[in-house]
Amino acid sequence: MNIRLKNLLVVSGLTLLLPVTLAVVLASLIARLIEVLVSKVVGANKGHQQVGLKKTILISGGKMTKALTLARAFHAAGHRVILAETPRYASTGHRFSLAVSKFYTIPGPQDPSYTQALLSIIQQESVDEYVPVCSPLASFYDSYAIPSLAPFCRVVHVDPNNIVDLDDKYKFAKKAEQLGLRVPKTLLITDPQQVVDFDFTNASRPFILKSIAYDAIRRLDLTRLPLETSEKTASFAQSLPISTDNPWILQEFIEGDEYCTHGTVINGVLTVYCCCESSAFQINYSHVEEVDIEEWVTHFVSAMEFTGQASFDFIRASDDGKFYAIECNPRAHSAITLFSNRPELAMANLSSTADFYPLKPLENCRPTYWLFHELWRFAKQLRSPRDALAVVKTILTGKDSVFNWRDPFPFLMLHHWHIPSLLVKDLHEQRGWLRIDFNIGKLVQEGGD
Numbered sequence: 514m515n516i517r518l519k520n521l522l523v524v525s526g527l528t529l530l531l532p533v534t535l536a537v538v539l540a541s542l543i544a545r546l547i548e549v550l551v552s553k554v555v556g557a558n559k560g561h562q563q564v565g566l567k568k569t570i571l572i573s574g575g576k577m578t579k580a581l582t583l584a585r586a587f588h589a590a591g592h593r594v595i596l597a598e599t600p601r602y603a604s605t606g607h608r609f610s611l612a613v614s615k616f617y618t619i620p621g622p623q624d625p626s627y628t629q630a631l632l633s634i635i636q637q638e639s640v641d642e643y644v645p646v647c648s649p650l651a652s653f654y655d656s657y658a659i660p661s662l663a664p665f666c667r668v669v670h671v672d673p674n675n676i677v678d679l680d681d682k683y684k685f686a687k688k689a690e691q692l693g694l695r696v697p698k699t700l701l702i703t704d705p706q707q708v709v710d711f712d713f714t715n716a717s718r719p720f721i722l723k724s725i726a727y728d729a730i731r732r733l734d735l736t737r738l739p740l741e742t743s744e745k746t747a748s749f750a751q752s753l754p755i756s757t758d759n760p761w762i763l764q765e766f767i768e769g770d771e772y773c774t775h776g777t778v779i780n781g782v783l784t785v786y787c788c789c790e791s792s793a794f795q796i797n798y799s800h801v802e803e804v805d806i807e808e809w810v811t812h813f814v815s816a817m818e819f820t821g822q823a824s825f826d827f828i829r830a831s832d833d834g835k836f837y838a839i840e841c842n843p844r845a846h847s848a849i850t851l852f853s854n855r856p857e858l859a860m861a862n863l864s865s866t867a868d869f870y871p872l873k874p875l876e877n878c879r880p881t882y883w884l885f886h887e888l889w890r891f892a893k894q895l896r897s898p899r900d901a902l903a904v905v906k907t908i909l910t911g912k913d914s915v916f917n918w919r920d921p922f923p924f925l926m927l928h929h930w931h932i933p934s935l936l937v938k939d940l941h942e943q944r945g946w947l948r949i950d951f952n953i954g955k956l957v958q959e960g961g962d
Contacts, residue, residue: 537916569594569641571638573647575598576598576602576953577847580607581915583862588611599619609925615638628654631643631662642667645844669862671823682723682725682762688817697764697766697837703761708763711763721766722753723764724761725762767828774825779861781819785849787874788802797881799880800873807871853914853917881913882907883914936956
């Protein structure tokens, strides 16, 4: 479809839904007003659940739902929240949250002034704690900024000594092996010829090639190797941008059920934890108890003794029933949206001493989703009543990750200001996009941002 027509159609569709969204927001504001009036009449205390001294918290990655979840948790605990994002996403609807005291734009992480921009905010606002909610690329720059920021505030992020061992798929696998933890067979590939020369004959499972650097497009390619002929295997490997400067891994491919975790770690203590069934493009989260996975994560983070957010991907092999850790992403996972009703999330980012850690989603926590993703799914499934009804069930039994009736403006502005502004911008840039990610607050495009 023509890029211009595609953008115009989506903007028009979002505009048509605006009256419905406005009605929901208005109803929320009326309900909130009634709650406030009733509380004054009966003398009920609906104030913040204060946890210790009031602190000022800086959160980056303001366009992402996980940043909004953290902002609301800190606000509910009585803290002051400052949100930051790059100029490209300054229209983020989350800046209009009642949980956000102030919003700043900061340069992109590769900008030479990135660290200084963070430091200026930290000093100007007397920030006590910086919680990066970062992209794969920004996770490194936030780590390298820690020595400059640490004298002025606490940074809940993986330090430079550990960031590569966690983020690099090859080094992570080797580190886990050293700790006696289960991971797939993994080899470092810096030249396509290594794939051509690899002896697949004695392998009990197929292999796949994965970029060590984050690749939003190719990360979904699970082509099993070897292919039918050695020539096809060689051709496939040579089609990928593998080099010494851009290494990949050749990793054993394990058939089975996928799982993802979110964890917050303070000095090696797992203070926040949840585990969900996973998929390549994950937009639904529901906590599941898998003791083996939790024990794996607890063992790993305790041995590494780092501080920061970390998410792990696992697979339960269909052939032996065992869990294998696939990779680690040293940053917050969107599964953190399952903690939207737990203000204790704030404490778990501030201290490692509580006796109830790790904090987990409540037993009655409803699965989370993004409504406009589900509406798109519903429209696509209209020819299949069973699949369409499944989408309706998801909406009725779950919870939208952005909408909160006490704080409805992010829901309104995300769908009718932030995303439309990106689509209008793309009308000018003519880059095109593969999908709209309401969760991350961006258009998924070739080459990323």
